[in-house]
Amino acid sequence: MQIDIAKPILDKNERTAEANRQNFAEHGVYVVDLLASPGSGKTSTILATIEGLRDRYRIAVIEGDIASSVDSQKIKEHGIPAVQVNTGGACHLESEMIRRAVDVLDLDELDLIIIENVGNLVCPTDFYLGEDCKVMILSVPEGDDKPLKYPGVFQVASAVILNKIDTMSVFDFNENVFRNEVTQLNPKAPVFPIAATKGQGVAAWTAWLAAQIEAARASAKE
Amino acid sequence: MQIDIAKPILDKNERTAEANRQNFAEHGVYVVDLLASPGSGKTSTILATIEGLRDRYRIAVIEGDIASSVDSQKIKEHGIPAVQVNTGGACHLESEMIRRAVDVLDLDELDLIIIENVGNLVCPTDFYLGEDCKVMILSVPEGDDKPLKYPGVFQVASAVILNKIDTMSVFDFNENVFRNEVTQLNPKAPVFPIAATKGQGVAAWTAWLAAQIEAARASAKE
Numbered sequence: 001m002q003i004d005i006a007k008p009i010l011d012k013n014e015r016t017a018e019a020n021r022q023n024f025a026e027h028g029v030y031v032v033d034l035l036a037s038p039g040s041g042k043t044s045t046i047l048a049t050i051e052g053l054r055d056r057y058r059i060a061v062i063e064g065d066i067a068s069s070v071d072s073q074k075i076k077e078h079g080i081p082a083v084q085v086n087t088g089g090a091c092h093l094e095s096e097m098i099r100r101a102v103d104v105l106d107l108d109e110l111d112l113i114i115i116e117n118v119g120n121l122v123c124p125t126d127f128y129l130g131e132d133c134k135v136m137i138l139s140v141p142e143g144d145d146k147p148l149k150y151p152g153v154f155q156v157a158s159a160v161i162l163n164k165i166d167t168m169s170v171f172d173f174n175e176n177v178f179r180n181e182v183t184q185l186n187p188k189a190p191v192f193p194i195a196a197t198k199g200q201g202v203a204a205w206t207a208w209l210a211a212q213i214e215a216a217r218a219s220a221k222e
Numbered sequence: 223m224q225i226d227i228a229k230p231i232l233d234k235n236e237r238t239a240e241a242n243r244q245n246f247a248e249h250g251v252y253v254v255d256l257l258a259s260p261g262s263g264k265t266s267t268i269l270a271t272i273e274g275l276r277d278r279y280r281i282a283v284i285e286g287d288i289a290s291s292v293d294s295q296k297i298k299e300h301g302i303p304a305v306q307v308n309t310g311g312a313c314h315l316e317s318e319m320i321r322r323a324v325d326v327l328d329l330d331e332l333d334l335i336i337i338e339n340v341g342n343l344v345c346p347t348d349f350y351l352g353e354d355c356k357v358m359i360l361s362v363p364e365g366d367d368k369p370l371k372y373p374g375v376f377q378v379a380s381a382v383i384l385n386k387i388d389t390m391s392v393f394d395f396n397e398n399v400f401r402n403e404v405t406q407l408n409p410k411a412p413v414f415p416i417a418a419t420k421g422q423g424v425a426a427w428t429a430w431l432a433a434q435i436e437a438a439r440a441s442a443k444e
Contacts, residue, residue, distance in 0.1 A: 037259045038343050038372060039364025066344060068370045091313060091344035121260050122288060122313035122342055141363035142261025148290045150260060152311060170389050
């Protein structure tokens with residue numbers, strides 16, 4: 001007899017994720033789960049997103065890391081509430097970790113939570129946390145051939161951010177090749193080329209995110 | 223009662239890994255398990271390593287990927303035997319996958335096998351495949367703060383390759399910060415700064431690897 005150990009773990013995760021989703025919906029909080037490799041610029045992208053949307057929305061960040069609290073400190077320095085979740089070795093966040101992190105936050109005082117998942121293009125893909133959407137970042141130095149090598153994450157993403165476009169001349173990155181591979185896997189996902197640390201291209205991404213938040217609010221009122 | 227599901231999986235992996243190790247030792251084949259994030263330059267580093275050592279050793283490559291065979295094709299174009307292992311979604315190679323891949327190779331005709339693990343700084347860390355050593359790559363664009371955020375992989379590595387050093391001026395990467403963090407986690411591991419696609423710094427790395435191979439041969443003869 002073979003036991004599929006993945007299934008019960010995913011089922012338990014799914015139940016808590018659904019409870020998280022209801023909790024977020026009752027408080028009118030929109031939640032983004034941000035996926036990417038280590039060093040692709042998740043924290044810089046979050047900081048740029050905060051700058052773009054902080055006048056309009058009340059934002060908090062949940063920082064997922066194997067170890068350390070470097071990232072949540074960076075966020076707090078910008079006056080934004082941040083909760084650090086250390087997975088203690090685990091390669092992805094699970095919904096129970098989010099449930100506990102959310103306990104620390106006052107949802108009535110928030111409009112948007114950005115979850116920075118563990119730096120990993122593979123494992124977080126399968127874990128629903130109760131978020132409204134997953135968004136992924138690929139950075140130019142990682143190469144234009146990554147969509148076909150890591151298809152799962154490109155398929156679950158509602159939007160794809162291409163970061164560090166200011167370094168395109170340094171790397172042999174073909175944006176058309178990249179966009180074609182993304183479209184092949186996920187025809188609907190918009191691609192946002194940005195340079196997070198320079199603010200370049202960020203406005204289009206934050207406008208898209210704001211539109212998602214407004215659409216969720218409108219559909220909640222119906 | 224709580225069942226630790228990780229343990230039996232790791233135990234089973236360990237047994238097959240030990241059989242792999244014996245198989246490699248009997249044939250006098252040295253095996254490196256190469257770990258890194260997606261896009262940090264694993265395949266380029268392997269190609270540079272092949273160029274540096276192909277006159278001295280007979281080399282084969284086992285390419286681990288979630289999907290696609292892009293990497294093994296690149297290796298074969300250089301006249302080196304390469305076996306593609308697609309994990310079908312799994313975030314790391316396991317020893318059973320290596321056992322099957324090795325079946326395809328003629329170990330009597332080989333001195334060195336380089337295993338390119340799945341692009342992931344987390345999961346492959348815990349899985350012994352029967353290799354002589356694990357080596358990891360971090361690339362400059364990923365940032366100098368990664369050792370403390372992904373400590374496990376820096377701790378299991380016998381050597382750390384710092385790739386894409388030709389882009390250091392583009393990124394805010396402090397090599398001293400990086401080296402200090404590595405030393406803190408793993409005082410013995412040498413750090414090899416290289417630019418794989420340009421051949422820069424590769425000689426020091428291949429000299430180290432050749433020394434490991436020769437040391438293993440000398441100890442096998444005792």
